[in-house]
Amino acid sequence: MQDGHVNRIFFRFFVLVMLSITAATFVIYFAFSRLFGDPLDDIARRQAAAQIFLLEQYVDKAATDDWLTRLNNVREVSEVRYDLIALGEARSALPDSRRAALDRGEIVLDPSSRSFYRRVDLEGERYIGSHEEVLRAQNLPVDVKQALIMEALRYIIVAVALLVPIALWSRSHWQGLQSLSRVADEFGSGKLTARSQMKPSASIYPLAERINHMADRIEDLLEAQKSLLHSVSHELRTPIARLEFALELLDARAKDPDLSRRIGAMEGDLRELNSLVNELLDMSKLESARNLQAELAELAPVLRGCTQMLPPSPQQLDCTVPDDLGELEIDARLLARAVCNLLRNAQKYAAGRIVLSASRSDGAVEIAVDDDGPGIPDEEREKIFDPFYRLDRSRDRATGGFGLGLSIARKAVALHGGSLRAEGSPLGGARFVITLPV
Known part of the structure; x- marks a missing residue:
């Protein structure tokens, strides 16, 4: 492109x-x-x-x-x-x-x-x-x-005399811009070490150098952010484990029912904090395509297996995945994680029904998760994929969560070269559509 x-x-x-x-x-x-x-x-x-x-x-x-x-x-x-x-x-x-x-x-x-x-x-x-x-x-x-032909020939000679140096000058710029475009594509796909290798005599060498300096700075910032997130998440696990152990001991010795209830609430908070740490670690692993272990796999069994990984819920879950989806080069575990996140999100908000469906066209496979919940306003359908973003509604506060599930799902899909978007559902609630290239 x-x-x-x-x-x-x-x-x-x-x-x-x-x-x-x-x-x-x-x-x-x-x-x-x-x-x-x-x-x-x-x-x-x-x-x-x-x-x-x-x-x-x-x-x-x-x-x-x-x-x-x-x-x-x-x-x-x-x-x-x-x-x-x-x-x-x-x-x-x-x-x-x-x-x-x-x-x-x-x-x-x-x-x-x-x-x-x-x-x-x-x-x-x-x-x-x-x-x-x-x-x-x-x-x-x-x-x-004949005179007009001669005059036209004069103008053509002048035009060629102008176009040849312009073409030679433009060709060097064109090759340089092609090189920068490839570097931008690689860098955007997650290859943070991609740099422009251009001779100092090249016409756009100063621009390439500035882009390389920018890429160095971005790589340093992202690596620092990733390292900090990973280190903090790991360091948090130790005090969390100590607190869990101490609360278990305290709960075993507590005789006051009110104290036991408070200890139970604290244990719930610790489990929630532990879950947040796990999700932060998962986020840090999805920053690069190097973590993608892709191989050819049948897509239909992977999607059907997602329905077996969900916690029990009162909603009706319909899986309308056809058998002819064929094979795709995917990381089955990572893609299943993304689909499961969407299904768990639907479980939080659906009133009574959830539908998992998929279809294949000439150039792409679409996977859709529909629910019959309250839906998502148009102006917030992109914001919900931002980390820690939660809709400012009472139903969000009631369902809990950290606002990382959808962000993790989008990152996992992006590593496969696909996209994830939110739409309105025919069921009346929200629809999440994964598009994967074939």
Whole structure:
């Protein structure tokens, strides 16, 4: 997923560069058209330079009474067709933007028809009525298509010259980001020793170094937290065992019924504290995938076995697990612990019915635990998976617990590469859904 995201980033960057080059091409064209005239006219004028030179330097240099003679001489030897047409006809053949230039006696090119127009003169000096006629030259050696291809080729060469260094520069960034993505995936999956091995000459080496420093700090903090949790939990067991032994002795010697009841309550508190220590130790063992002992196992027997591990309860427990769930690579003990935690949670809150179900699709297996209890508000369906989080309702205080069961279940499922979420149940209460990849 991370690789695909990085690929999309660079694909968008490439598209952005191409669009920028295309936009720059149009901006250049329109800017030059506005400042220096249409580039196509300039191309056509260069291609027709010989004919224009012949007209200006040979025909126009003739004496007044010899002008038509020289024009006829040019007609005989040139493949270009020269005609004299009325000024009104020429004006109608040209767009409004070019008529003013024609009126001023300038040569007006029409690349689309491969021709140019120019008035004979402005004062009628060459022959009678010459100021009312226009010289039209047709079949000029003008090939705008070839010129456009040449211009396009120029822009393509410029674009390639820009894209090659950009591509080389981007490739080094892309490889670096791919490496960082893999490190992030490994680190996120619980491999806290994952680090980026990048040369100092790499373009994103400073970023990789900062990420490595961050990973070192996170690993130190998590290891310190895990070590503290594990050490404190182990150290608590010794005074708990001493207190249990002392209370048993005290209870054996107590003759006052009221004192015996108080001792019994204290023993209950100690059992609860001992249970909390055990759950804290379990939490500390689920911080890394290294504790996962996965192997191929049939899923259906594992789920059915969870129903046999529950304490007796007045609720009806239905197990609708099909036989065709197939095999999955799982830690059967750990997954069973997660499902049992969900079932025990359902026992606390269900009014009369609990359902354990499972189904398999092409890409995943879903395991669901439903109950007909009071349910969980939408805004708290994520918070309940936080350690020690308890819903602020009287039913929570009555059922007890430490708020670690659901957190342990989610961590156990996450180590299998799956997810655990809370939903509303068709039974009216809460539904917990485990999704495991196939």
